[in-house]
Amino acid sequence: MKSGRKTAIIISALIVLAGVGYLGFGSFGKNLIYFVTPSEVVAFTPEHYGKKVRVAGMVVKDSLKVVPNTLRLTFDLSDGAQTIPVAFEGVPPDLFKEGQGAVVEGFWDADRTFHSHMIMAKHSEDYMPVEMKNAGAELPKKDFFKTLKVE
Amino acid sequence: MIIELGHFAVITALVLAVLGIVSPIVGLKRRDAVWVEVGRQAVTLNFVLISVGMLAMIYAYLTHDYSVKYVYATSNTKLSIFYKIAGLWGGHEGSLLLWAWVLALFCMMAVHIHWKTQPAVMPYLISIESVVLTGFLLLTLFLSNPFERIFPVPADGKDLNPLLQDPAMVLHPPFLYLGYVGLSIPFSFAMAALFSGRLGEEWIKATQKWTLAAWLFLTIGILMGGYWAYYELGWGGYWGWDPVENAAFMPWLVATAFLHSVMVQETRKMFKVWNLFLIILAFSLSLIGTFLVRSGILSSVHSFATDPGRGLFILGFVAFMLLLSFGTLILRSAKLKSQIEMDSVISREAVFLFNNLFFLVALITVFVGTLYPLLVEALQFKKVSVGPPYYNTVFMPVALGLVFLMGIGPYIPWRKASAQNLKDLFLMPSLVALGGLVFFLAVGIRHSYALAGLTVVCFVAVAIFRDFAKISSFWAKREQVGRLQGFLTAYKKNPRRLSGILTHIGVLVMIIGIIFSTIYQTEKILIMKPGDEVGLGSYRLKLIRLYGAQGVNWEAQEGLFNVYKGEALIAQLRPQKRFYTVSQTPTTETAIHQVLMGHVFVTIPEVSPDGTWARVRALHNPLVLWVWYGGGIMGIGVILNILRKTRLKVTAARPQAAAPEGAVSLPRQAREEVLQHRSNRWQSFLNAVRPGRKEV
Numbered sequence: 001m002k003s004g005r006k007t008a009i010i011i012s013a014l015i016v017l018a019g020v021g022y023l024g025f026g027s028f029g030k031n032l033i034y035f036v037t038p039s040e041v042v043a044f045t046p047e048h049y050g051k052k053v054r055v056a057g058m059v060v061k062d063s064l065k066v067v068p069n070t071l072r073l074t075f076d077l078s079d080g081a082q083t084i085p086v087a088f089e090g091v092p093p094d095l096f097k098e099g100q101g102a103v104v105e106g107f108w109d110a111d112r113t114f115h116s117h118m119i120m121a122k123h124s125e126d127y128m129p130v131e132m133k134n135a136g137a138e139l140p141k142k143d144f145f146k147t148l149k150v151e
Numbered sequence: 152m153i154i155e156l157g158h159f160a161v162i163t164a165l166v167l168a169v170l171g172i173v174s175p176i177v178g179l180k181r182r183d184a185v186w187v188e189v190g191r192q193a194v195t196l197n198f199v200l201i202s203v204g205m206l207a208m209i210y211a212y213l214t215h216d217y218s219v220k221y222v223y224a225t226s227n228t229k230l231s232i233f234y235k236i237a238g239l240w241g242g243h244e245g246s247l248l249l250w251a252w253v254l255a256l257f258c259m260m261a262v263h264i265h266w267k268t269q270p271a272v273m274p275y276l277i278s279i280e281s282v283v284l285t286g287f288l289l290l291t292l293f294l295s296n297p298f299e300r301i302f303p304v305p306a307d308g309k310d311l312n313p314l315l316q317d318p319a320m321v322l323h324p325p326f327l328y329l330g331y332v333g334l335s336i337p338f339s340f341a342m343a344a345l346f347s348g349r350l351g352e353e354w355i356k357a358t359q360k361w362t363l364a365a366w367l368f369l370t371i372g373i374l375m376g377g378y379w380a381y382y383e384l385g386w387g388g389y390w391g392w393d394p395v396e397n398a399a400f401m402p403w404l405v406a407t408a409f410l411h412s413v414m415v416q417e418t419r420k421m422f423k424v425w426n427l428f429l430i431i432l433a434f435s436l437s438l439i440g441t442f443l444v445r446s447g448i449l450s451s452v453h454s455f456a457t458d459p460g461r462g463l464f465i466l467g468f469v470a471f472m473l474l475l476s477f478g479t480l481i482l483r484s485a486k487l488k489s490q491i492e493m494d495s496v497i498s499r500e501a502v503f504l505f506n507n508l509f510f511l512v513a514l515i516t517v518f519v520g521t522l523y524p525l526l527v528e529a530l531q532f533k534k535v536s537v538g539p540p541y542y543n544t545v546f547m548p549v550a551l552g553l554v555f556l557m558g559i560g561p562y563i564p565w566r567k568a569s570a571q572n573l574k575d576l577f578l579m580p581s582l583v584a585l586g587g588l589v590f591f592l593a594v595g596i597r598h599s600y601a602l603a604g605l606t607v608v609c610f611v612a613v614a615i616f617r618d619f620a621k622i623s624s625f626w627a628k629r630e631q632v633g634r635l636q637g638f639l640t641a642y643k644k645n646p647r648r649l650s651g652i653l654t655h656i657g658v659l660v661m662i663i664g665i666i667f668s669t670i671y672q673t674e675k676i677l678i679m680k681p682g683d684e685v686g687l688g689s690y691r692l693k694l695i696r697l698y699g700a701q702g703v704n705w706e707a708q709e710g711l712f713n714v715y716k717g718e719a720l721i722a723q724l725r726p727q728k729r730f731y732t733v734s735q736t737p738t739t740e741t742a743i744h745q746v747l748m749g750h751v752f753v754t755i756p757e758v759s760p761d762g763t764w765a766r767v768r769a770l771h772n773p774l775v776l777w778v779w780y781g782g783g784i785m786g787i788g789v790i791l792n793i794l795r796k797t798r799l800k801v802t803a804a805r806p807q808a809a810a811p812e813g814a815v816s817l818p819r820q821a822r823e824e825v826l827q828h829r830s831n832r833w834q835s836f837l838n839a840v841r842p843g844r845k846e847v
Contacts, residue, residue, distance in 0.1 A: 008496050013508055016552075020512045023544045025519075031541035032523075035534030054536065069678055071766065091676055091756040091768055094737045 033105065039082040044108050055084070055114060056103045064098050077104060077114070086114045095121035154219055157207020158298035161248070164200040164255070165288040167193040171281030175274035190277040194262050197284065198255040205252050208239055208297060218304040221245055221297040227310040227733050229704045237321040238311045244297035246324060250441065251287040253325075253332040258284070261336045261361070269357055275343035282475075283335055283438075286468045294464055310704070310734040319379040327372035327399055331437035333365025334406060338434035338476070341427050345479045350487055355413045355426065360793050362413075362430075366406045367789045373399050374782040381775075382741055388669070389778065392542045397521045398440035401514055405433040408510035411560075415503045418565060423487045424480070425507070431476045436514075438469055443521075495567035502560040509553050516545040547600050551607055554662060557655050558611035561648065562618060579617060584610035601670045608659050615652055615659075650791035657784030664777025668749070673771040680764045688771040690751055691715040692724075697762045705729045707740070708758040710765055714744050714751055721746075726753045728765075748780070749773040 063076035106116030178186030225238040337358035344354040377389035587609035627637030724742035757766040
């Protein structure tokens with residue numbers, strides 16, 4: 001075998017790897033979503049406003065309010081030390097209710113409200129991965145291809 | 152009593168599994184066939200004993216013996232028989248027992264099938280399989296014992312998770328396990344090849360159908376999981392890059408790469424170390440996958456810490472298996488340097504190389520995405536999750552590349568393709584694909600991945616059907632028959648190639664389904680009152696009324712929806728918001744109407760207490776069924792491949808079979824192999840292992 005051919009094979013393989021590696025890991029940091037507690041959210045400074053995070057906590061009893069004839073609802077989320085108001089729009093999962101753990105995804109803003117579009121409720125079943133006390137596994141999952149949609 | 156009998160049987164199986172590790176090795180060391188025979192009997196007995204354990208558990212389920220803690224946790228008197236039995240793998244403890252049972256079954260089958268044809272590697276195989284079985288039985292018996300009792304005995308069970316009370320979900324875990332465990336046989340053969348030094352192509356030939364079967368089970372398991380998520384979870388999608396899904400997807404990716412790259416070793420004797428590496432990796436990933444899912448480590452290091460015993464054992468066992476297998480591979484790989492090297496970038500070998508490269512990139516992506524959050528949490532005490540966009544950015548181009556290679560790989564010549572070859576093979580598909588692209592643009596498809604995907608699918612489809620036409624007419628001419636007959640003759644002549652291509656057609660169908668059902672999905676989430684209407688693509692959905700409904704162990708609020716196409720009423724849908732009374736859990740029951748190959752899909756996640764309005768999630772998923780139809784075609788292709796006749800060569804030939812007068816005409820390699828066998832000092836005991844061939 002001529003060494004030129006070998007080089008050609010290696011180079012083309014490397015180009016493919018580099019291309020795909022760039023695609024995946026170039027945006028890796030952007031695609032990480034951090035889990036935070038309500039206490040951390042309360043301490044957020046303006047540079048954190050509008051950044052997507054997940055907050056884990058308990059849904060405070062008697063705080064859940066449904067805005068009539070809309071998909072909006074509001075509730076308070078607490079970690080024991082701090083409580084934050086959450087404004088949610090969409091379909092909450094089956095296991096979402098007051099007095100139980102939930103994880104909400106969304107962002108904190110200058111209006112001191114957490115704006116969320118996705119709730120994950122705590123799932124106690126053994127089949128699903130056992131979550132930490134304040135995290136959840138029952139996702140109202142969005143199909144991944146939908147993230148491709150040009151919006 | 153029965154439960155104790157089952158428990159005792161499984162404990163005995165553990166003892167025998169340990170014996171199964173040791174005795175074949177002793178047999179090899181002392182060249183004593185009796186010890187190997189002991190190992191063989193232990194394998195059979197293990198299957199019987201673990202079956203007794205399984206039956207005892209099933210008996211406990213059927214007799215409502217809630218003094219067994221695990222039965223109490225996963226069953227209920229009101230459940231139907233089907234779900235009562237399925238409760239056995241509805242939780243952690245029982246599913247590990249099922250794992251061990253499948254492993255014992257496969258091991259027994261492998262020993263039975265290959266005992267005569269592969270006697271030289273059987274002792275190693277028994278020993279390695281027994282190591283895996285021992286690990287699982289230790290975990291089952293000491294850290295998550297399904298036979299454990301509780302006192303006082305509860306009056307009734309806690310019920311099986313309502314989400315699992317679904318046919319697809321009942322069969323999903325067993326199929327995944329059949330796949331995971333099925334990979335252990337090729338793995339053991341590979342390890343046996345490494346230990347015994349018999350590193351030719353025979354281990355690949357012997358394990359080909361095992362790998363295909365394991366791959367098939369894994370595929371069915373994954374597709375069923377997707378269907379369950381689509382139908383039962385009601386999120387309207389079938390894949391969410393959930394860590395649990397990824398755990399099953401990783402071994403699948405490597406197994407697929409392996410199935411392709413073994414062909415290079417068979418034909419060109421290349422990629423020897425690589426193939427060993429791939430199969431070891433595939434089985435390691437199925438071990439890692441099982442443990443990640445079943446231990447709870449995956450979603451949180453915290454839950455891992457809550458049961459340090461189980462977690463540490465798991466980690467230790469996986470680490471031990473990885474060290475043992477990869478360590479042996481590294482030590483032995485020097486022996487495996489291939490004499491043949493690649494001639495050209497434009498050759499079938501190179502296509503396979505790139506195929507493997509793409510699969511490996513896909514694997515690394517999923518692996519990093521799945522495990523990175525764990526790493527961060529362990530090091531920084533922070534929790535992160537990796538979003539789907541990360542996976543998408545890598546997967547789209549990789550999938551496109553792989554599909555493109557599907558149109559080239561089966562047709563491009565080995566070694567080196569000439570310019571004329573390429574023109575003959577790919578000019579027409581390229582032109583048609585170009586025409587397709589223009590057509591798709593003309594009908595208004597603008598999404599870049601949809602365009603690229605459909606164009607590549609066109610290219611591959613034309614390449615495949617052109618090849619079909621060519622071979623059909625070739626055989627039709629030669630045998631003087633019709634074209635269809637010619638095609639069937641071609642299939643008979645080369646069933647493997649054609650069943651492989653059928654699998655590729657399945658992939659194309661699935662890709663089309665994925666493109667349409669996701670990129671062209673219509674989703675509406677809204678509040679509806681009786682009388683309200685909502686448009687859904689070319690369909691309309693009208694809520695007629697909301698009312699109560701009841702089942703054996705659930706109560707529900709049900710909605711009645713009319714589906715219209717134009718002015719015509721085409722269907723009525725009845726989605727439910729259910730509440731399971733025993734386990735006190737709500738579920739959302741999907742209602743689906745099939746339109747062409749797509750779905751109109753409705754759920755009511757919330758109904759107001761007075762029944763005047765409901766939250767409605769309505770979807771139109773065009774061609775979504777093609778995802779599963781494609782899976783079905785892939786499955787048929789693989790089944791045809793498994794069913795084709797093959798003759799396994801007897802590798803350790805009996806002395807008289809290797810007649811010296813025939814040796815002259817044998818190819819050099821085969822002759823050398825025969826000579827090697829004759830000088831092989833193990834031969835004496837291998838002969839003795841066979842019945843009626845005792846050597847004194």
